[in-house]
Amino acid sequence: MSDTIRQLAESLQQAEHVTVLTGSGISADSGVPTFRDPQEGLWAKYQPQDLASPDAFLKDPDFVWQWYQWRRKKVLSVEPNPGHKALAELAHSHPSLTLVTQNVDGLHQRAGHEDVIEFHGNIHRNLCLDNGHMMRVEDYPDKPPRCRICDSLVRPGVVWFGESIPETALSRSLAATRKAELFIAIGTSATVYPAASLADLAREHGATTAEINPQTSDMNTVDIAIRARAAEALPALLVAYQGR
Structure with missing residues (x-):
């Protein structure tokens, strides 16, 4: 010691x-891969900073949601x-x-x-984009679902670059x-x-x-x-x- x-x-x-x-x-x-680690597979040519932001989500919500799906699976595969x-x-x-x-x-x-x-925040939680309603997402579809309260897109419940x-x-x-x-x-x-x-x-x-x-x-x-x-x-x- x-x-x-x-x-x-x-x-x-x-x-x-x-x-x-x-x-x-x-x-x-x-x-668990850090943001400084090289991305893998489909995501190898992308920088995490280019995907973990409100602007990126607004530009292509399906794509960003799928990247977070990949990260969620990575996290759930470890102990x-x-x-x-x-x-x-x-x-x-x-x-x-x-x-x-x-x-x-x-x-x-x-x-x-x-x-x-x-x-x-927490990658296993989700909230809606417009009003921050916490949403439970079942079976995680390939596209971000809609909020059951206000119908805005649901996003991962993490703090993105540029957010407080x-x-x-x-x-x-x-x-x-x-x-x-x-x-x-x-x-x-x-x-x-x-x-x-x-x-x-x-x-x-x-x-x-x-x-x-x-x-x-x-x-x-x-x-x-x-x-x-x-x-x-x-x-x-x-x-x-x-x-x-």
């Missing part, structure tokens, strides 16, 4: 309030990894741990985490970060705002900051840096935290 894992476990034991931010790195350990499971157990063990995720795949919930602040973070998710994340004594960023490149600013906010309010990421990210200086995959580091952190 590394010294940095022990150091983070001690900080976790001492902190009354902990806020954790996860990014695509933790889901990549399950095999939560040991990092997801260890983090869920840490949340059950710690009296006040708030999880904020940039991921839309629902793997934290499938791993047993009961309360997840979803910064960018849902107000409730943002306010809860900011509140949890301001009161945290320990802030841990896991598997995030810290390039997408406003999530990327949470570590700075935590530091401004006196928190110890930590990062678990195999590569150096764009985060400013952190107090504890663990250069390892989440699927490896989090189970070790759980063991150290529980004193086993």
Whole structure:
């Protein structure tokens, strides 16, 4: 067990309030393709940024819907990894741990985490384009269905490029970060705002900051840096935290 894992476990034991931010790195350990990974098959010649936007959906809703169908199937074909499971157990063990995720795949919930602040929505939910009515979609047709309330097109319930973070998710994340004594960023490149600013906010309010990421990210200086995959580091952190 590394010294940095022990150091983070001690900080976790001492902190009354902990806020954790996860990014695509933790889901990549399950095999979920990140937005930086090359697309596959039919989608290989497209950039995700060109498909994940309101303009793209308005231009060709059928095409964008089918791309999200492909991504949904990819997500459902994988399972939560040991990092997801260890983090869920840490949340059950710690009296006040708030999880904020940039991921839309629902793997934290499938791993047993009961309360997840979803910064960018959830790919398994749907809402209508015009009024935001939440819609349950059965059997996922090849074309976006119509809202049963207002008849507008139904779209994936995720935050697209150019859209704002849902107000409730943002306010809860900011509140949890301001009161945290320990802030841990896991598997995030810290390039997408406003999530990327949470570590700075935590530091401004006196928190110890930590990062678990195999590569150096764009985060400013952190107090504890663990250069390892989440699927490896989090189970070790759980063991150290529980004193086993």
